[in-house]
Amino acid sequence: MGPLVVFLVPALLLAFQCLYPFLVASGISRTIELLGNGRCHTFPELAACEKIVQHPSSGGLYLACSTRPSRLAWTPTLMQFNSSGMSTSDHVSTFHFNRKDPSKSSISKLKFQGLTRPSLHGMDIHFPSATVILINHRAPTDDEPWVANSVIEWLTLTDDGTTLIHRYTFDSPAISTPNDVAFSEDGQGFWFTNDFGAYKSGWVSFENVCSVLLPAHATAIGSLGYCSLKSKTCELVHEKLMYPNGVARKDNQLIVASAGTLGITYVMDIVGKDGSVSLNTTFVTGHLQDNVSIDSEGSIWLATFPHAYKATQAWQDLNSRHPTSALKVTSKSNTYTVEKIFEDDGNLVSSATSAVFDPQEKLLYLSGSVSPDLTVCEL
Numbered sequence: 234m235g236p237l238v239v240f241l242v243p244a245l246l247l248a249f250q251c252l253y254p255f256l257v258a259s260g261i262s263r264t265i266e267l268l269g270n271g272r273c274h275t276f277p278e279l280a281a282c283e284k285i286v287q288h289p290s291s292g293g294l295y296l297a298c299s300t301r302p303s304r305l306a307w308t309p310t311l312m313q314f315n316s317s318g319m320s321t322s323d324h325v326s327t328f329h330f331n332r333k334d335p336s337k338s339s340i341s342k343l344k345f346q347g348l349t350r351p352s353l354h355g356m357d358i359h360f361p362s363a364t365v366i367l368i369n370h371r372a373p374t375d376d377e378p379w380v381a382n383s384v385i386e387w388l389t390l391t392d393d394g395t396t397l398i399h400r401y402t403f404d405s406p407a408i409s410t411p412n413d414v415a416f417s418e419d420g421q422g423f424w425f426t427n428d429f430g431a432y433k434s435g436w437v438s439f440e441n442v443c444s445v446l447l448p449a450h451a452t453a454i455g456s457l458g459y460c461s462l463k464s465k466t467c468e469l470v471h472e473k474l475m476y477p478n479g480v481a482r483k484d485n486q487l488i489v490a491s492a493g494t495l496g497i498t499y500v501m502d503i504v505g506k507d508g509s510v511s512l513n514t515t516f517v518t519g520h521l522q523d524n525v526s527i528d529s530e531g532s533i534w535l536a537t538f539p540h541a542y543k544a545t546q547a548w549q550d551l552n553s554r555h556p557t558s559a560l561k562v563t564s565k566s567n568t569y570t571v572e573k574i575f576e577d578d579g580n581l582v583s584s585a586t587s588a589v590f591d592p593q594e595k596l597l598y599l600s601g602s603v604s605p606d607l608t609v610c611e612l
Contacts, residue, residue: 261542265556269575269597270582272611274335279326279607282600284356284413284524285587292591294328296600296607297356297367301551304603307352309370309381310412310428311548316372323353325367325397330596330609338609347399348386354602355413355479355524359420363390364462365397366423368411380433383411385425387462405467407458409433413524415480415487422461422508424470424487426477430454457489457501459508470509474499479524479535486513488533490522496537498522498562500569516569518560523586529593533562536588536599539576547584547603554579559588559597575599575610582608 281304282296299320306318324342331337345351354368364387371382385403390396410429417423432454455474460467477499478492487510489499496518501510520537521544527533537558538544546553559575575588575597585599585608597610 263539265539265578266573266576267578268573269559269610269612270577273581274330274338274609275581275606276328276338276340276609277606278340279328279600280605281603282326282607283354283586283602285526285589285598285600286356286358287526287589287591287598288358288360289529291329292594292596294589294598294607295356295358295365296326296328297323297353298326299323299353299602301603301605305548305551307370307381308548308602309383309410309433310354311545312434313548314373314379314381314434319350319352319372321350323351325353325356325365327394328607330594332594332596332611335609341395343390343394344396345388345399346396348388348397351386352381355411355425357414357416357423358390359416362420363392364388364416364420365390366414366416368414368425369402377433384408385411385414385423385460401462401465403460403465403467405460407467407469408460409456412477413479415482417503417508418482421463422459424480424482424508424510425458425460425467426474426480426489427456427458427469428476428478428492430456430472455491457487457510461508468508471501471512478522479526481525481527481533483527483531483533488525488527490525490535492521492523496520496522498525498533498535498569514567514569516562516571518562518571520558520560522560524588526587526589528590531563532590532592533564534588534590535560535562536585536601538584544584547601551603551605554583557582557585557599557601559585559590559599561590574612 282298284297303320306315329339352370387401388397412428453475455477457471479490487501491497521541585601589598599608
């Protein structure tokens with residue numbers, strides 16, 4: 234056996250070990266199952282809404298929205314940096330579903346005070362204090378003209394619920410490639426994910442794709458950070474995460490969904506008031522994931538791309554349609570059970586990035602960064 238063969242065989246086995254699970258999770262061999270899409274209503278007024286947050290008592294939604302054409306030009310999380318195509322009308326909308334007559338569902342657009350032309354992505358709301366945090370992918374600066382100048386905005390909601398008043402801009406070296414945010418229980422701070430870590434441009438390396446599968450090659454570049462509203466400071470609290478995307482707090486834990494490899498989801502214990510965390514465990518969904526939400530009964534919900542290998546086409550061609558799944562995850566004694574509750578081939582729901590479920594009303598809400606509408610399904 235020649236030296237070249239001796240080298241190539243282990244190399245090919247390593248490549249197969251890394252790439253095969255990734256190919257499975259990307260959905261190349263997956264058959265789409267129409268599930269839970271029989272009684273749904275669409276609202277095109279709420280297109281291109283990347284993130285949904287639900288009010289715990291009223292059931293109303295808050296959505297971080299843009300325009301579909303601008304997402305094709307300016308989506309820093311997908312390395313799309315054509316700032317000339319940025320939207321000038323990004324906004325937060327509210328939505329209340331009218332079950333008796335969906336056509337009478339209410340939609341309103343909140344006004345900004347003190348914040349001009351934000352480029353919205355992730356969002357969270359601390360309802361007891363009417364405090365809002367928004368990821369704002371600002372236009373490039375002269376110092377870095379090829380990448381986003383991303384920050385996190387702190388706002389408060391007026392008593393009449395119509396206006397968001399700007400309080401402070403968190404512009405920290407720790408905030409590099411922010412994707413999503415989640416408030417602490419007391420609303421005095423928040424966590425944020427950096428999907429590409431400190432690397433504002435360039436795709437994840439081959440080693441990074443394999444890092445979750447091969448801990449010895451742990452070169453994942455994503456990170457999790459924490460900002461304090463009191464001190465107005467931010468710092469990283471966990472590094473070497475594989476493309477951390479959505480984040481949500483579940484009691485004294487953080488659920489961090491990875492948009493890479495197998496659909497790894499990190500479960501982290503919150504160990505200090507300074508936002509420090511420790512990795513408790515992980516579970517695998519087998520889907521590439523986006524945002525994560527927690528329903529009122531404590532179940533975890535994930536918006537996923539069952540045919541992820543071609544999902545990025547949605548950010549290139551607005552006429553393309555791509556499947557969406559919503560997964561429900563429950564836990565008992567640190568064992569996580571994944572159940573697919575909803576799936577559509579893209580004709581009804583295309584490329585959803587958020588899935589939020591209301592257990593009392595049995596309503597599933599789905600929206601996406603480039604989705605043509607908000608979809609509400611009665612389950």
